[in-house]
Amino acid sequence: MTSLPSILGGLDPTSDRAVFRQIADQLREAIDRGRFKEGDKLPSEAELVEHYGVSRMTVRNSFSILQGEGLVHAEHGKGVFVRPRPPVRRLASDRFARRHREQGKSAFIVEADAASSQPKVDSLEVKEEKASQDISNRLGDSVRRVLARRRRYLLDGRPVEFATSYLPLDIARGTQIAEPNPGPGGIYARLEELGHQLDHFEEEIRARMPSPSEVKTLQLAAGVPVIHLIRTAFDTAGRAVEVCDTVMAADAYVLSYQLPAT
């Protein structure tokens, strides 16, 4: 390893920026400049104590800042490492185009193909339940009970999102949509076979920090937010035929959209 003094500078005693922040700034800059690369171990607590002449607690506080920003992760007993950036999935603005359904592919499979990744779906639960107020509002006030399909998506063994689809019972009950495996092309293909020709989708996007159960389900590193996406599918009669509530690991996705200029 290159010697620390050549990578990290000294502290500025005249700065009104706290020492632990100055150290975090220098480590961050070294990561940004590629002096420490993905997967590299940062200098140890002892090395930084020695280099900066500060206490272990100060160094730990600096590491905490970088962890909170999602730049590094600590491995117990091993040290602090630059967090590898996972391969990012680009969701194209045509990802729900009919030509994909006609090939018997769901949107998730289309994405996985594009990323040359191995897709997997687990934690499947399909059941009838009471609609929440929000789901009722989206599917239409008369919809009180829904078919809920819950699943978690993994790419190359890594959980990347979990999603729940809600469908009105008058559409979905007793159809293949209520089966664990909805068949080729997924539930959108089945909806069209049932006479609900799809017209368009509306998506609402928010970002926030995950809840503890989301951290667990998506195996999120510290400092990684989630993207919360709520999609509503409309048929050509203008009816909302499905709402899909999705929570995605923000470090695993780039979402693309087209907006009209007219």
Next chain:
Amino acid sequence: MTSLPSILGGLDPTSDRAVFRQIADQLREAIDRGRFKEGDKLPSEAELVEHYGVSRMTVRNSFSILQGEGLVHAEHGKGVFVRPRPPVRRLASDRFARRHREQGKSAFIVEADAASSQPKVDSLEVKEEKASQDISNRLGDSVRRVLARRRRYLLDGRPVEFATSYLPLDIARGTQIAEPNPGPGGIYARLEELGHQLDHFEEEIRARMPSPSEVKTLQLAAGVPVIHLIRTAFDTAGRAVEVCDTVMAADAYVLSYQLPAT
């Protein structure tokens, strides 16, 4: 205030969940159930030490967790408060429609109107500069230098996003686009007057934790991620005529999009 035992339960000594996490779980649940509302002060360290029979350090660790999730914020010497959720701006999928430009309104003003908010734009900088590799890739490889327009947007006095527009010099130099005030309808209206009829926009969305300078510029509370949005405007000749790089406070926005089904 209702007594603590009626709001918060006791600890589970048989649980393998660490005590500070159990306390954070109980406080989170009380916030979710509305027992502590936006702006409410949480019980003090001393009260929680008394209630749970734990050390101050344990209580501080519990508060840290909730701060990291963006649920609470600490006010020095005053206590820990449930973070008020700022009013959220919904960005509609038709926000760049020509009818808005024809009314002499920029997209930001349209949004502010929809939210009945007072809009303000500051930190204006307009200059010619070298294009980064990423901006060159988006505007076309022959574009080496660009006009950059940097500004910060505030709603009701609160910073909500900052954005930089990059335009090729052969389009923007010497036009009103290079002036601090680009005039009614904003730069998209000027581009169309210059003969670049807009066809569509492409947007790329990511979410991540902010850098320290982003925290400062957007006055972000702990545990609030940013949405990073990169928009490219295309004219009817298929040319990329502008790239806008925007960083938004994630707690202030919901983005809406329409996706085609065909």
